[in-house]
Ligand SMILES: *[C@@H]1O[C@H](CO)[C@@H](O)[C@H](O)[C@H]1NC(C)=O
Ligand SMILES: *[C@@H]1O[C@H](CO)[C@@H](O)[C@H](O)[C@H]1NC(C)=O
């Protein structure tokens with residue numbers, strides 16, 4: 467075949483654009499079908515005003531959910547994804563007697579056929595949510611081996627046994643593999659002590675963070691189906707489980723169970739300059755806009771939504787920015803799913819919180835360990851400070867409890 471990829475794409479682009487202009491606006495809403503948009507040309511170009519509290523993705527894309535079962539029934543895939551693959555195949559071009567072979571740059575496709583790897587467990591802590599009774603929130607915390615101090619601080623504050631018993635939450639720390647055997651041994655050993663860690667069979671690195679997130683979501687769906695909500699956070703975060711649980715009724719509304727809850731943007735641009743930490747090439751992400759994102763510092767989703775994300779992610783090609791990746795999954799699910807921006811969820815900015823301020827947040831980023839420990843101990847002092855925050859009696863009830871520490 468002599469047609470090269472560029473020609474195919476251009477033809478597709480032109481014809482699809484005409485098609486979309488003519489029919490998209492008028493006919494599509496009337497037809498209850500999925501537009502089979504091909505290949506690279508499906509940027510998310512919805513116009514969304516900043517300051518909106520909620521963003522629901524448009525209807526119609528849900529038909530692209532192929533996987534029925536979490537444990538992979540991937541053979542029943544859409545034809546489209548095979549055709550798409552051709553564009554990254556090797557191309558042979560003849561120049562006289564010579565044949566030049568080259569591989570076209572692999573452009574990230576919006577969909578694929580089961581290309582996101584199955585991730586498996588090196589070791590697991592599958593008893594974290596043991597028991598039949600409902601759990602309010604299960605929180606998976608991305609961590610790395612050399613952050614033991616942080617883990618220990620969390621284990622003494624919001625992720626402590628006492629707090630988890632009181633607020634009915636659970637936590638687990640997530641790890642990938644290290645090339646260093648000693649390190650793998652050390653985290654296994656740490657887990658023998660705490661039983662709150664899980665290790666996946668992918669290499670632990672920044673560019674692999676999306677594996678860790680999806681791994682965590684799958685873990686929660688598999689081993690914590692009794693949790694109402696699943697939350698993702700990092701080991702440098704303060705998570706105010708007390709607040710979150712006190713306001714549980716707020717999260718149990720329809721919008722909240724169908725939306726990713728966090729500090730969200732509904733429109734964001736890929737960074738195209740090389741010096742950026744979040745530099746993304748056109749091959750990695752060909753569109754000009756992300757479908758929004760909720761800051762990876764901490765977001766929460768219902769059990770239903772995490773199940774949906776776990777399923778569809780198998781058909782969403784890897785993208786290394788995990789918060790963008792998750793919203794790509796949600797965009798692919800389409801309505802009624804979306805993103806929900808809630809103030810008092812922290813974004814990635816390194817804010818220094820004043821004394822007691824973290825108690826007014828659902829999540830707080832970059833809180834120094836000593837501050838966390840200190841303020842956790844003086845919770846009742848902070849109550850006075852934040853009494854005005856809520857007239858919610860359940861919230862006040864929870865605050866009144868006094869804390870006991872091992873070392874006290
Ligand atoms: C989300 O909430 C934050 C904090 O309240 C706010 O600064 C931001 O503008 C909001 N974003 C959107 C898209 O509404
Ligand atoms: C290019 O690929 C063709 C078919 O696979 C092969 O016969 C040929 O030797 C290759 N040419 C080069 C230069 O690798």
Ligand SMILES: *[C@@H]1O[C@H](CO)[C@@H](O)[C@H](O)[C@H]1NC(C)=O
Pocket residue numbers: 646647648649
């Ligand atoms: C492996 O990790 C251990 C513990 O952190 C460290 O002491 C050792 O130097 C590391 N080995 C290599 C080869 O990096």
Ligand SMILES: *[C@@H]1O[C@H](CO)[C@@H](O)[C@H](O)[C@H]1NC(C)=O
Pocket residue numbers: 667668669670671673674
């Ligand atoms: C991510 O994990 C995969 C699978 O273990 C590994 O092959 C790859 O090298 C890792 N990537 C990075 C950037 O570490």
Ligand SMILES: *[C@@H]1O[C@H](CO)[C@@H](O)[C@H](O)[C@H]1NC(C)=O
Pocket residue numbers: 709712713716855856858861
């Ligand atoms: C719970 O949600 C309500 C309504 O959004 C809010 O006014 C209140 O401050 C929240 N309570 C806590 C403890 O965050």
Ligand SMILES: *[C@@H]1O[C@H](CO)[C@@H](O)[C@H](O)[C@H]1NC(C)=O
Pocket residue numbers: 519520721
């Ligand atoms: C929740 O969704 C409904 C429509 O289903 C909408 O009218 C309402 O404004 C949404 N609530 C919030 C807080 O955005």
Ligand SMILES: *[C@@H]1O[C@H](CO)[C@@H](O)[C@H](O)[C@H]1NC(C)=O
Pocket residue numbers: 723724768770
């Ligand atoms: C979860 O999904 C099921 C099936 O779609 C639905 O019946 C149920 O109401 C959903 N639960 C919540 C909390 O949204």
Ligand SMILES: *[C@@H]1O[C@H](CO)[C@@H](O)[C@H](O)[C@H]1NC(C)=O
Pocket residue numbers: 821822840841844847848
């Ligand atoms: C916590 O307690 C210590 C000692 O009692 C006190 O110095 C400090 O100001 C308190 N911090 C807060 C936030 O109340």
Ligand SMILES: *[C@@H]1O[C@H](CO)[C@@H](O)[C@H](O)[C@H]1NC(C)=O
Pocket residue numbers: 862863866
């Ligand atoms: C908790 O403290 C508040 C304020 O001090 C008080 O009004 C309330 O009765 C207390 N509630 C319980 C359950 O102790």
